Amino acid sequence: MSNLLIHPGLVLIIGGILISLCASRLRTGLQLGLPILALFLVWQIPDGVALQLSFLDQSLTPMRSDTLSRLFATIFALMAAVGGLYALKQRSRLEIAAAYGYAGSAIGVCFAGDLLTLFMFWELMAIGSTLVLWSASTTASGHAAQRYLLIHILGGVLLFVGIAGHVQSGAGLEFSAMRVDNLPNLLILAGMLVNAGAPPVSAWLPDAYPEASWSGTVFLSAFTTKTAVYTLIRGFPGNEILIWVGLFMVFYGIVYALLENDMRRILAYSIVNQVGFMVAGIGIGTEMALNGAAAHAFTHIIYKALLLMSAGAVLLQTGRSKCSELGGLFHSMPLTTVCACIGALASSSFPLTSGFVSKSMVTQAAADGHLLWVWLLMTAASAGVFLHAGINFPWFVFFQKDSGLRPAEPALSMQLAMLILSALCIVIGVWPQLLYQLLPFEVNYAPYTAAHVIAQLQLLLFSGLAFFVLLGYLKRTPTITLDTDWFWRRALPGTAGWLAQSTRALITWFSPSGRWVGRVSNLVSSAVGVRSPLSSTWSLATMGLAVVILLIVQLVVVMG
Amino acid sequence: MKTPHWLDRPANHRKLWIGFIVVLIGTVLAEFAWPIHGHFEIESVKAFNALYGFAACAAMVAFAKLLGLWLKRPDTFYTSETSESLPSEVNAEAKTTGVAHE
Numbered sequence: 328m329s330n331l332l333i334h335p336g337l338v339l340i341i342g343g344i345l346i347s348l349c350a351s352r353l354r355t356g357l358q359l360g361l362p363i364l365a366l367f368l369v370w371q372i373p374d375g376v377a378l379q380l381s382f383l384d385q386s387l388t389p390m391r392s393d394t395l396s397r398l399f400a401t402i403f404a405l406m407a408a409v410g411g412l413y414a415l416k417q418r419s420r421l422e423i424a425a426a427y428g429y430a431g432s433a434i435g436v437c438f439a440g441d442l443l444t445l446f447m448f449w450e451l452m453a454i455g456s457t458l459v460l461w462s463a464s465t466t467a468s469g470h471a472a473q474r475y476l477l478i479h480i481l482g483g484v485l486l487f488v489g490i491a492g493h494v495q496s497g498a499g500l501e502f503s504a505m506r507v508d509n510l511p512n513l514l515i516l517a518g519m520l521v522n523a524g525a526p527p528v529s530a531w532l533p534d535a536y537p538e539a540s541w542s543g544t545v546f547l548s549a550f551t552t553k554t555a556v557y558t559l560i561r562g563f564p565g566n567e568i569l570i571w572v573g574l575f576m577v578f579y580g581i582v583y584a585l586l587e588n589d590m591r592r593i594l595a596y597s598i599v600n601q602v603g604f605m606v607a608g609i610g611i612g613t614e615m616a617l618n619g620a621a622a623h624a625f626t627h628i629i630y631k632a633l634l635l636m637s638a639g640a641v642l643l644q645t646g647r648s649k650c651s652e653l654g655g656l657f658h659s660m661p662l663t664t665v666c667a668c669i670g671a672l673a674s675s676s677f678p679l680t681s682g683f684v685s686k687s688m689v690t691q692a693a694a695d696g697h698l699l700w701v702w703l704l705m706t707a708a709s710a711g712v713f714l715h716a717g718i719n720f721p722w723f724v725f726f727q728k729d730s731g732l733r734p735a736e737p738a739l740s741m742q743l744a745m746l747i748l749s750a751l752c753i754v755i756g757v758w759p760q761l762l763y764q765l766l767p768f769e770v771n772y773a774p775y776t777a778a779h780v781i782a783q784l785q786l787l788l789f790s791g792l793a794f795f796v797l798l799g800y801l802k803r804t805p806t807i808t809l810d811t812d813w814f815w816r817r818a819l820p821g822t823a824g825w826l827a828q829s830t831r832a833l834i835t836w837f838s839p840s841g842r843w844v845g846r847v848s849n850l851v852s853s854a855v856g857v858r859s860p861l862s863s864t865w866s867l868a869t870m871g872l873a874v875v876i877l878l879i880v881q882l883v884v885v886m887g
Numbered sequence: 888m889k890t891p892h893w894l895d896r897p898a899n900h901r902k903l904w905i906g907f908i909v910v911l912i913g914t915v916l917a918e919f920a921w922p923i924h925g926h927f928e929i930e931s932v933k934a935f936n937a938l939y940g941f942a943a944c945a946a947m948v949a950f951a952k953l954l955g956l957w958l959k960r961p962d963t964f965y966t967s968e969t970s971e972s973l974p975s976e977v978n979a980e981a982k983t984t985g986v987a988h989e
Contacts, residue, residue, distance in 0.1 A: 585951040658892060694926035707943035714944045777921035785914045785936035793944035800948055809958040
């Protein structure tokens with residue numbers, strides 16, 4: 328059979344728009360069927376360049392595939408499928424449409440062979456994810472969406488300036504491995520790191536994700552950071568700076584999650600923590616490390632989505648997300664509890680779960696490279712993962728004190744989605760070869776040796792002991808912990824307002840014709856201020872007229 | 888009254904603790920049967936992973952508590968003040984316009 332060359336990403340993007348227009352029964356069919364079709368199409372793209380176009384004297388490669396592209400595209404399509412199933416009861420049409428557009432764009436990034444195509448899908452992802460967040464339709468989500476978009480526009484600008492400089496320097500548009508030895512490449516790296524949740528802007532992630540709807544967070548957790556991991560694996564393998572950036576993220580995630588009260592925010596910090604392992608692996612850059620980073624991205628998407636699904640189920644059934652108001656839910660939500668525990672064990676890399684077979688490759692790569700300090704820090708962090716997510720999340724939500732809440736299990740579709748992901752966590756953990764054969768390099772690694780299993784069990788179980796011994800210090804309080812987002816939520820607007828006021832006051836004070844300065848400033852604000860005609864909403868007809876006039880003027884100028 | 892779930896009965900908490908401690912000791916003893924020969928010398932120290940895991944977690948909790956003293960705020964920190972960005976801009980403009988009129 329000849330290969331079907333249809334872009335799987337476009338299928339999801341266009342399909343998402345169709346979903347938003349369809350009646351309910353057709354919508355359900357599309358919602359379940361489209362990601363599976365996309366998954367099928369991912370596997371139809373042959374290795375190498377599948378499509379090449381010419382654009383503005385540049386050669387674009389919108390479709391190029393290899394093992395790495397296919398691995399990430401596979402998990403993205405799979406995640407869209409299970410996420411779609413989980414979100415069947417989601418009433419917001421916009422959310423599903425946006426989520427599928429978002430997933431499709433992430434797949435588009437995976438197959439982008441050139442930097443311009445990559446950038447285009449990168450920005451589409453930003454729009455899709457912002458809409459997913461925004462569609463939760465709460466005041467908090469609206470504000471969070473604005474902040475989220477600003478940070479991602481910043482990341483996009485960095486990326487685009489970097490790409491422009493890269494092309495200008497004669498390096499061409501092809502997306503391949505780069506060194507950080509010039510400014511354009513540094514900017515490209517910075518743009519990618521913004522999406523990975525790296526410092527100093529990691530705060531965008533725990534600020535935004537927990538504000539989405541019960542199903543929206545599941546979609547958000549899967550694509551943005553992992554697409555960044557994919558682009559870093561392809562674009563910047565073996566850049567040592569990434570080891571330290573990754574290790575910072577790892578510990579940042581743990582420490583902030585330990586202080587956090589909101590269950591979904593705990594899991595959001597945990598995403599930064601886990602992506603930190605991947606970024607550090609990419610920094611190590613050996614075949615084992617890159618395999619580890621890719622494998623860990625794959626397993627992480629599954630168990631993190633599972634954890635967020637269980638949190639979403641709790642949120643939907645109780646309307647609460649603060650650990651200080653939850654507890655004892657295992658009584659009435661046993662299935663959700665078991666699924667959450669499986670996700671938590673997988674995220675802690677417990678033997679027989681998927682995290683064990685993937686994260687071990689990254690720590691093994693640090694050992695192989697004789698990087699003692701990196702290995703010691705990663706091992707400490709592995710213990711910390713069990714502490715901050717592995718026990719922390721299930722304990723405070725489903726056990727600890729009895730909150731008296733007795734919510735029912737969520738809808739069948741949600742239970743089914745959680746069961747599928749739980750099964751995947753265990754299947755990959757028990758039969759790691761299933762995953763290893765999909766990795767970019769050949770795997771010469773056996774995770775299940777007696778010594779490794781014993782070492783890991785000691786590490787994790789004694790972290791568990793630490794958790795229960797120190798439980799008194801880990802009590803949840805109704806607080807948040809300030810993060811770097813304080814700078815753009817409080818410090819910058821505050822400083823700007825203060826500067827504007829003091830400048831105006833100063834001018835009025837010093838200038839003998841202060842009255843005139845005031846008038847000019849009034850004139851300016853009446854012309855372009857918030858309530859000026861230029862800032863208000865215009866009718867379509869007026870806009871149309873303005874555009875026509877503009878075009879006529881342009882025509883006259885050009886013809887003249 | 889309905890009998891409480893077995894996990895809710897305090898007597899069982901004791902049993903769970905005993906079981907947990909037995910497993911903990913078991914993982915350390917297992918190292919004598921299957922010695923760990925890692926890449927680094929430090930891994931050969933008996934019960935290294937157990938001690939290191941516990942100590943690392945204690946250190947992280949201590950660090951988090953210290954950071955919390957400095958950075959924790961009530962969870963209404965960002966929402967209690969005027970959280971709407973647009974009205975505050977309008978207010979700011981009204982204020983500044985007021986200054987200009989003086």
